[in-house]
Amino acid sequence: MAAVSAFTPIIRTTPSPSFTTPTSPLFTKTPKLKPLPLTHHSSPPIAALSDPFVLQIAESLEDSIPSSPTLEKLRSFSSESLLSTPWPSRKDEPFRFTDTSFIKQSEIIPVSSPPQQSLNNLTLFDDTHVLNLTIIDGYVMGSLSQLSGLPDGVFVGSLCDINSDEITKRVLEFLPVSEPGDLFWSLNGVGSPDLVVVYVPEGCKIEGCLHLRYFSSEGGVKGSKKLPVSNPRVLVVVEKGGEVGIVEEYMGGDGDGELSYWTNAVMEVVIGEEAKVSHSYIQTQSLSSAHIKWTSIRQEKSSSYELVEVSTGGKLSRHNVHVQQVGSDTITGLSTFHLSGNDQTQDLHSKIVLDHPRGFSRQLHKCIVAHSLGQAVFDGNIKVNRFAQQTDAGQLTRSLILEPRATVNVKPNLQIVADDVKCSHGAAICDLEEDQLFYLQARGIDLKTARKALIVSFGAEVIERFPSGDLRKKVELHVKKLLDPEGHVENSM
Template sequence: MAVSAFTPTIFSTPSQSFTIPTTPHLSNFTKPKKIKSLSPITALSDPFVLQIAESLEDSLPSSSSSSQHLQKLRDFASEALLSTPWPSRKDEPFRFTDISFIKKSEITPVSPPPPQSLTNLSVFGDTLLVNLTIVDGYIVDSLSQLSGLPDGVYVGSLCKISSSEITKRVVEFLPVNEQGDLFWSLNGVGSPDLVVVYVPEGCRFEGPLHLRYVASEGSDKDSRKLPVSNPRVLVVVEKGGEIGIVEEFMGGDGGLSYWTNSVMEVVIGEEAKVSHSYIQTQSLSSAHIKWTSVRQEKSSSYDLVEVSTGGKLSRHNVHVQQVGSDTITGLSTFHLSGCDQTQDLHSKIVLDHPRGFSRQLHKCIVAHSLGQAVFDGNIKVNRYAQQTDAGQLTRSLILEPRATVNVKPNLQIIADDVKCSHGAAICDLEEDQLFYLQARGIDLKTARKALIVSFGAEVIERFPSSDLRKKVELYVKKLLDPEVEMDM
């Protein structure tokens, strides 16, 4: 596969009657001022983006807006939005991903879920696990189970941290050093709260922490309205700490239309370990955009296992920065496009220090003639990352004639003492494999189902929990064959 470089976008200068805010803060968007001369920031401002940002800010609870630390995050994101346009297919990062579905909708921020609406949510069967439930971006304590946390571990709202030491440590990473794209910044402006997961030095969190994201507010799929929520999570694991995190994004009943714009930042200290499981099964009429930003210090380990099957438009941006030597990074992802939907993964791993190790496996299945899958994977080995061992592999199955898969593996190497490799393959099921099963008395339909399920099993088997593996495998089988009974 050819690897193309990112191309700059040139913006035309608007007319002199264009109005902009008088200050770089979103709270002043309602007071535009006409000016005669245009500054560079004015020329780059996008009225559609500013309109969304203004509506997000106006929807925030007053208690959240008054938080000093959250306001710092909002100011950082606000300034970025002033020079960030809405992306189009002409922009290289979105060349294969059409997000006009969002722009053509009537975007409205969600409101805090009323208590009576929570009674209609499905009852979770795994209530014995340590879990935190987030409904439409808001923490719901009544649906969470946080008893039994180890000493020193904190899980909850930034505004409710009682320890000044934890607060001081957490706010060091606000705002983040790495600035993401437009959706990253919109989340920073519109997030009603910041979920903090803090693990102190040397603490091992036995058993996974389950973060459950539920979308309860949505419109009919034929409606233009698109409610948007902005959940945001910050994970800080100190030196020698260990934790397993399960993120599960669940949709509402039926084919509700909504937009989940989520961000998770992970800071992993020296010799610390984080196991990250990510499951996305939201409504097939929804938009799901997710940012995962990871910073790894010396001798730390980060392992991501992802299965994404939901969303009319689903995009996951994964950025990993190794800021220390002897660091281990693993990314294993499986995407399934079973109907008219787009599954998109954009990943970037940056290695800056000696003896870094990374492995990336991406698999996707497109089982619909109008389905699409996108993979853009970038691994950058900088000059001082000597003796690096980095590998990347992407494999895709196309099961329908007009289905689309676009892959762009990208390996940038500046260091000279490295062992790096990448590969890409796109194909249908192999005839030899089908013949092998048919020769043993298995009919063609059953043989195809078995091979399709086994294709994704290589990623599903990497989930650390057997219960989680069984649950995800059964769900994937159900999507591929509606006759399969769900027993959860």
């Protein structure tokens, strides 16, 4: 039997009729992170809580990156939180189902600036006509990017390359955007060598999508304990009435699934009043890597944010999505599809906080665990606070288990304080339904083909929500190859 755990609280809600989105201080050098000495005049909390392993990683990250006056506020902010943040264990509720010992047992080495030979391998991208920015091991690579044709006032690139004092001042107002996240959020703040900025001025609408391509070039070979870590960080600011579509694609290992590395990424997005952001996120990193990602969203009045995610890579992959609606009439949509294979953990931790009237949110999470040693985790929290009256929030998670002993842990959660709301959630964990297989077999389709068709169609509901047809086709072919590598080879011959 497959291992299954589902926790669904009992709440009073009104079912939602559908699951579709409606149209409609001074900067100073950060000190080294060291435990504070204990004296008979001082109290012990910080020193007692300091984790030597965490501080060792933080200090090595600090030593590996150049100083940056504009990033000192972020680094100082992150350093302070690390002083009292231990390495997470299974005893901590947010990591109860997610084992991070793979990282802790490795030799963690900060990645330096990418060598030239790694750049030579990345000159074969075939989408040079698309607006794109290439980021290798957290460093912006302008020579491998294509940003010509951006509208006036739009900036995409490194923070240090902004030539407008007004834009720089505006961007720094939102750095950092949110309250401290977990340990990994803070490690990124300490170790990020650069800040990628996407700035869209008021009323500006960018045609097409901006493609952010992340590549991990350094890695340990199979059997090695070395785990190079990179900390890419992106800040997106879209002013009132602006619109932008962003595609984040994480790749690595030059196609080698056995290369070991750790990508520890953060994206923060500020969406102004009546602005719209479409966010596509694709993660296909090495199957021997660790991929931990934070996406923090702040939405102002009448704004819209739509996330479509497909994650298939990483030995350990965890995505933390935090959305804060800070204005009324705000729309949030999260659609995610995870595929977990041999010795893989795919983890999604999401939180949507609604604080104002007439907020709207929809979340659809789907995952397939295709191997007996695969694991999937979903922890989704929607919080409707007292003043968020007339809120309409829906959450649905569905998991497909294809092998015995495969593991899925789901924890959907609705916290409702307001009394005039329409909220719903649901969770389902199962294998393929026998009646669906029978239906296809009754029409002359053999069992093997019927299973393949149903498995592929399970994730198609999310893949079809990508805004670009080329992107949908690319992701669909990738998923089919992972689910049926032998069939993919036969079809390509």
